[in-house]
Structures are given as structure tokens and as C-alpha cells.
Amino acid sequence: MAPKKGILARLDAGEVVIGDGGFVFALEKRGYVKAGPWTPEATLEHPEAVRQLHREFLRSGSDVMQTFTFYASDDKLENRGNYVAQKFSGQKVNEAACDIAREVADEGDALVAGGVSQTPSYLSCKSEADVKAIFKKQLDVFVKKNVDFMIAEYFEHVEEAEWAVQVLKGSGKPVAATLCIGPTGDLNGVSPGDCAVKLVKAGAQIVGINCHFDPMTCLETMKLMKAGLEAAKLKAHLMVQPLAYHTPDCNHQGFIDLPEFPFGLEPRVLTRWDMHKYAREAYSLGIRYIGGCCGFEPYHIRAVAEELAPERGFLPPASEKHGSWGSGLEMHTKPWVRARARRDYWEKLAPASGRPFCSSMSHPDSWGVTKGHADLVQQKEATSEQQLKDLFQKQKENTSH
Template identity: 70%
Template sequence: MAPPGAKKGLLERLDAGEVVIGDGGFVFALEKRGYVKAGPWTPEAAVEHPEAVRQLHREFLRAGANVMQTFTFYASDDKLENRGNYVAAKITGQKVNEAACDIAREVANEGDALVAGGVSQTPSYLSCKSESDVKAIFKKQLDVFIKKNVDFLIAEYFEHVEEAVWAVEVLKGSGKPVAATLCIGPEGDLNGVPPGECAVRLAKAALEPRIVTRWDIHKYARDAYNLGVRYIGGCCGFEPYHTRAIAEELATERGFLPEGSEKHGSWGSGLDMHTKPWVRARARREYWEKLPPASGRPYCPSMSKPDAWGVTKGDADLMQQKDATTEMQLKNLFSKQSLQSN
């Protein structure tokens, strides 16, 4: 049990039946705001523009999140070297990870929030480095998380379940709770491992996105809760208003609304003060639940298929390089894509 006055840990909250709301995507949000470079997606902003990272944490906290995940996505040394180039020389991975931990803890202490240290997939794995080499990358980040005493750990956005397993094996050595997520579709990971087998393996180990609406997230939160899920959050593209939608949908279960709902009502209820009656008529759950999803663009697809092109770890096209893709490499890629589609 936590001592009097101390925050309850993640497992304590879940064991008590509480709903824990994670925060959302940082690289996408900060890229849109001009602090992250699309492509590399490296988080040097934690050092270069800490005020921007701090503000986004605060927006998620105000929207109802009670987990502040460190802005350490792609903060491994090999990623900073491989994609940030100047970043690794000027800042170092350790500085980025330490700054991210300090910012997350500062904002978490402004509310009843926990801090989660995060690791993600590495260029070393894609370039066929050994298991020990890849695990050493994770261990370096973990050392910072232990030093900064984060509350729990997340291995996120892994496209190969094998690498996710390696990450979990390293992180669980900390003795802290560990969560893991995969970036896969119905066909499984990039090696073709089916989703079910990916889940079993993890259990044994222990710029124009189509954004879902807040109404989609209301439904997602309710469905997840009804399935027994008590930790609910998001990743890339998940903005503070999505987090607020979770908090509003589950306000009865949690017993309160977040500060970010003071000027906002669930399911468009604020629209009942609009000047036009046909807009006021939208201030009801039924309207938004039945609204057909659309991007607003002609011929937009309702479903997407990953551009995997049949490549996976070890393929020459996935061998990591520091330089930008050349015209010749693009021609070769498009040629392979054409063969795949035929």
C-alpha cells in the first residue's frame, strides 16, 4: 500500500477497479506545432523546446489523463544518430531521456498523475543487430528511467513482436510494472506473425492521418470499459480532446469530470446555446452516434491497408542509413511495389 499522502501506483489503481486514462500522441502533435521534424520523429524538443513539451503534457492532464508518458519515443542513441544526425552529437540520448522524465514528473505532480517511461522500436533491430546489441539500447534508456524513478514502463509501437519481447525482457528487470503495445494489423506483424501469436508471445515475456473523431473515442472508451479494460489511452494522432472524450464518457464510473470539461459538454451539449436552431438540434448523443464518418475529401477510402510492400527485418530496403533516400532507391522501391500489386 502507498504511504499516506503518496500517489497510488498503476497496479494499485487497477486492482481497485479504477479507470486509468493514458495520454496521447506527442510526435504528431508537436510536429504540427513546429517542434518535431516529420520523418525522423526524434524527440529532441524535450531539450530544445521544453516549454512546448510541458504545455502538451498539461493539455493532456487538463483533459483527464492521469498518466504522463515521457516524450522518449525514438529517443534511443541509435535512432538519434541514424535519423537526427546532428542531434546525437549536440544533445545525446541521455540528455533527451533525462529532460523528458523531468518534464513529465513536473506536470504529473500538478495533478494525481503517474509517470511512464517509454521505449520504442530501434534502427538496430531493423539492421539485424544481435539481440544483445538491441537489448543494450533499451537498457541505456532504462537506466535513466530508474534514475528518475518513473512509476511504470511502456514498450510501444513495435512492428516486430520479437523486438517487443526483447524490450519487455529488459524493462521487467527494473521490477516496475511493464506494458507493451504493437503496431500491427489483422495480418500480424511485419514478419507475418499472427496477432494472436503476438499476444501470446508478449504474455509469455510478460503526416496527414485520418483522425478518429471524439465521438468515435466515446464509443471506443465505452466498448473497452465493457470488455473489462481499465487502462485506456492512445498513441500517434491522439490529441487532448480525444483524452477528454474518454474522461467524459467514463465520468460516472470515475466519479468526476476533468478540468478540461468546464467549458465543454459531453456529446455536443454545448451546442444547445448556438444561435442557429439547426445547430442546436445537434446537441444530443443520437446525432453524433449516427453521423457517418468522412474525411471531407473526394473518393476518400473508409479502410486502409499498410504499405508494407512485403518487406521485413533483414530486407535490404530496411537496412538503416543516415542519408536521405536517393532517387535511385525510390525507383527501386516503386518497381517492387508495382510487382507486389501485380
Template identity: 70%
Template sequence: MESQKRRGILERLNAGEVVVGDGGYVMQLERRGYVKAGHWTPEAAVEHPEAVRQLHREFLRAGANVIQTFTFYCSEDKLEISGNVTNITGAQINEAACDLAREVANEGDALVAGCVSKTPCYVKSHSETEVKAIFKKQMDDFLKKDIDFFIVEFVDHVEEAVWAVEVLKTSSKPVGATLCISPQGDMEGVPPGECAVRLVKAGADIVGVNCHLDPLTCVRTVKLMKAGLENAGLKAHLMVQPLGFHTPECNFGGYTSLPEYPFALETRAMTRWDIHQYAREAYNAGIRYIGGCCGFEPYHIRAIAEEMAAETGVLPPASEKHGLWGAALEMHTKPWVRARARREYWENLLPASGRPKCPSMATAADDYEKKMESNKPT
């Protein structure tokens, strides 16, 4: 076990292994009362470490091979404009988050990923020097805690992601870079394939997408990134960590354009069976780092681990209680419920909303998409 724990992210991916990522933190912790909606900053790592620790632990038990530090939006400029009146510094959050992630990762065969995300500074000034200084500060905090590798996440301009990768590659740690983009490209219209090429040339070892869009859309985007790398004669491992919500009407602007964002997204939640399909689609596309972002709860991560069990040879501890594909229902007292203890039932189910007047899709998002399309660079 000890030798296995020491195997790094690239050793696992180079061996062709599936790496199961963890899920979303900010929305989960907001629902539990620990994070401020809208700002989504991670002071909870210092203020309520027990809450963060517990969520880490649930993801680990569900089968996650990576525990990400809860450091989303943890740059001083973001903390300042988000009304951080507690005087908790970015360094304090980063270091506390690293300690929590390492504590839980050591309870199993998991690695710790130090995560950096986009900065308000980029949109405000487009200053490479200022933006890189922010990433450098975060990197130094993570290196003090000897995290296993870095993840750049939730960046919608490839230029900023490239700057982040260039900074993080000055360390000896592997770097994964996930863009928050659609199949149409980043916010400047740079296509996914070109985005991937720029990231790999900057030094990224793993590239992909995260957040903003539903799983199958994100897989489609990563396929485009893969094609771009192949056309350029470049190689990198592929990674995907999408939303855990159905978002068919907002495949450019992302889920923040939906009228349900952020307090009524439960109506769009993915079932565990949707996630089984997603994990298989991702694997078939050649993606070997498969996880989730906002909306991905521990049972979604368990679904990934269960779908990949044939490839990994491992079922997570969280599967012990219920078995695969509803097998535990075989013990139910009602015969019509016992009949659901099979894969075919759940794979073919069309879930109802339970709301007689519930629309299939939101019209507000359609209007937003039209506006975004008209403003998109040509």
C-alpha cells in the same frame, strides 16, 4: 489527494479502475513545428521543452491519468541514422523528458511512464546482446528520475518486445508492453494470442497494442491477445493506444502504407464521437488502460474520459466549458444548432468530407496490402 497520487499503475488496475492514457506526441509536435517528419525523434524535449510541457498539460487537463515521457525513438542508433546533428545525446533527451513529464504529472493525479520503442539495431543485427544493451541504457536514465512504470511501445516484432521486457523487469517497476501489430500478428506472423503469452512469460504486467491501426481494429487485436492468455492460463492487465485515424484498407501493414501518410491524414481524423464508441468498445472487451497514439489529440483523450465518467465518477477539467454530448449548444442563438445538443444527434451523424471527388478509401493501400499478404510467412 497525496495518498491517491502515490497509488501505482498496478494498484489502480488491480482495483478494476479505468486508467486513461495520454495521446500522440510526435505528429502533434511535427504539426506545430518541433519534430522532424519521417524520423520522429524527440530532441524537442531538450530544444523546445515549453512545447512538450504544454502538450503534456493539455493531455492532463483532458483527463489523462498517465503522462508518457516524450522519448519515442530515443536510442543512440536511431538518433544517429536520423541525422541528429545537434549532438544532443539520448541520455539528455531521456532525462529532460522525465523532468517534463513529472512536472506536469504532479499538477494532477497522474503517473509518469518511461517509454522505450523499437530499435534499428534489431532489424540490422538481430543481436540480443546489442538490443538489450540499448534498452538497459534507456532504463538506467529513467531509473535516475524514478519514473512510476515502463511502457514498451511501437514494436512490431514480438521477439524484440520480449527482450525489452526482460531488461526492464530487472528493475522493481511495473512494465506494460504494447505491440504495433494487426489482428494477423506481428511482422513474423506470430498471432496476437501467442505474442501476449510470450510477453507475460517475459514478465509484462500489462499487454496490448498501440499505433499503426484504427481504434476498433486495435481493440479486436487486444481481444485476440486476451483469448491467448486465457487459453494459456495466464493473467495480465490489458491496454490499448491506437491511431486517431480511420484506416480500414491497411489492416496489416498499417497507416504508413496510406498515400495520405504523413502529411494529409487530417482527412481521416476520428471525431470525438468515434472515440466515445472506441472507449466503450474497449471497456466492454475488458480493457482498463485506454489511451491513444498518433492522431490522438487532447480532445480525443477528453472523449475517453467523458465516456468513462460513469465508471470513474470523474469528469476532466477540460469538460467544464462544453458539457457532455454537446450540451453547451443549448445556449446557441440558432435553433437548428441548439437541436444538436443531444447524444442521439452526434452518435448517428455520418460526417461528410467536404471534398466532392474524395474517394471512400485509397486504392494504393489495397495494392500494398496484397503485396504484404503475398510476402507474409505461412
């Protein structure tokens, strides 16, 4: 078998690289991940579920199998009563994730990306050396398993992302870095343009945005990052992996502040046709690594692959069961459904919510806490009843304002 073309070779050639979608949300809905800790022990407890989701993304057009290692650092795996660090260890979780991702990637022309994300240690104001040691421990597994490239993703503070990039560069492998920020910048107020500059100077060859905001908001942030890089005369490939939820009412910290997070977000899910628009606008902006994060299911990725099929020169295998712009409906029994088998119908559709008294927007929680705040400090013990009572009271006070 000929060696696969690497991530930078693909991007340097102008190829579209389609990422995968969201794992923690998809597997939580399927009963394999617990909401709250959002940690990936399913790689050991339910490897068949993780493997199947990888396969569905591959079949839908994904060029990258990102290891299911989100929040798989030891400090997170023991935070607030989590049992995973003691029962399995972060190393075992990460090793299993790499093995599963490689197995599926080798079923196609996909690459394996090892991923690290923000840590409770950083939010608890531990030292740069302590935080970097956590990343290094994860990196050792990725190097041992010989992943194809690295991703530092889901960082609210660019400083921590810089530390992650600096560690990941030690692998000698290409490094991508994405922040979960909006147009207003990171939680310390660093602008998107300045964030992009900092990430490239730290050593990232691919930079961008993931999670926390919907595709259109993320693309607005990407425009600012691109402008920042151009002003600084720096070059990097651009990458975007947004939410699959409409979040126009989010504030600075994104969808986790929405009252619907995480169990009432379904009315906000983007349709496959929304994904066509997202993919085209991302491509037009010059972004060539286009994927998704929380809420992205395989059919969303298929829509991205179908929209960009003219540029890629092929359709994914999953499109065998999906007619272009609803053309499969031509075989439907009912004539009024057959009449929907056309592009202009689906492009112009404004879907109803089916909820007569549902508000169109939410009022996000705005607690304003970030790195160093007492509410975020790491603890090994489970959250106590008194801590919960204090939080309930604070939430009540915030709501009354």
C-alpha cells in the same frame, strides 16, 4: 502529500486508467518535431511545447504522463543523418523528457511512465546483446529519474518486445508492453494470442496494442490477445492505445503503408463521438488501461474520460468547457445549431468529407520489407540521392503492379 497509488494497484482495484495521446504527430503539426525521424529532441529544443501538451492531456483526463522518449535510442538519434545523438545525446533527451513528465504529473494525480520503442539495430539484425544494451542505456535514465512504471511500446516484432521487457524488468518497476500489430499478427507472422503469451512470459504485467491501426481494428486484435492469454491460463492487465485515424483499408503493416501517411491523414481523423464508442467498447472488452497514440489530441482523451465518467466517478477539468453530447450548443445564436444539442444527433451523424472526388478507401503500399531487408539497414550517413532514385523506381514498379 500522500504517495500516489501505483499503476498495478489502480488496475488491480478495477479502476480505469486513461493514458495520454500522440506526441510526435501533435508536435509535428505544431512545428516542434520533424516528420521522418520522428525523434523527441523537442524535450531539449522546445521544452515548453512538450510541457504544454502534457498539461493539456492531464486537464483532459489522462492518468499517465508517458515520457516523450519515443525513438529516443542512440542508434535512432544518429540514423540516416540525424544530428541529435551528436548534438545532445540520447541521455540528455531522455532526462529532459522525464523531468517534464514528472513536473506535469505532480500537478495532478498522474503517474509517469518511461517508454522505449523498437530500434534500427534490431531491424539491421544486430545481436540480442546489442539491442538489449540500447534498452539498458535508456532504462538507466528512467531508474535515475524514478519513473513510476515502464512501457515497451511500438514493436512490430514480438521478439524485440520480449527483449525490451526482459531489460525493463531489471528496474523492479511494473512493466507494460504494447505491439503495433493488427489481427494478422506481428511482421514474422506470430499471432496476437501468441504475442500476448510471449510478452507475459517475458515479464510484462500489462499487455496490449498501440499505434498503426484504428480503434476498432485494435480492439479486434485485443480480443485475440485476450483469448490467447485465457487459453494459456495466464493473467495480465489489458491496455490499448490506437490511432485516432480510420484505417479500415490498412494492410499488415498499418497506416505507414497508406499513401496519405503522414501528411494527408486529416480526412481520416476520428471525431470525439467516435472516441466515445471506442472507450465504451474497450471497457466492455475488459480493458482498463485505455489511451491513444498518433492523431490523438487532448479533446479525444477528454471524450474517453467523459464516456467513462460513470465508472470513474468524475469528469476531467477540461469538461468544464464542454457540454455533454453537445449540450453547450443550447446557447448558440442560430436555432438550427441549437437543435443539434442532443446525443442522438451526434451519435447518428455520418460526417461528410467535403471532398467531391475523394475516394473512400486507399490502395496501401505493400513493399513487404521487414527485419534484415537491405532497405531497412541502419546507416549514420544521410540518405543519398542514388538511394532515393532507387526507392522512387521501386515505388513506380510497385504502383504499376
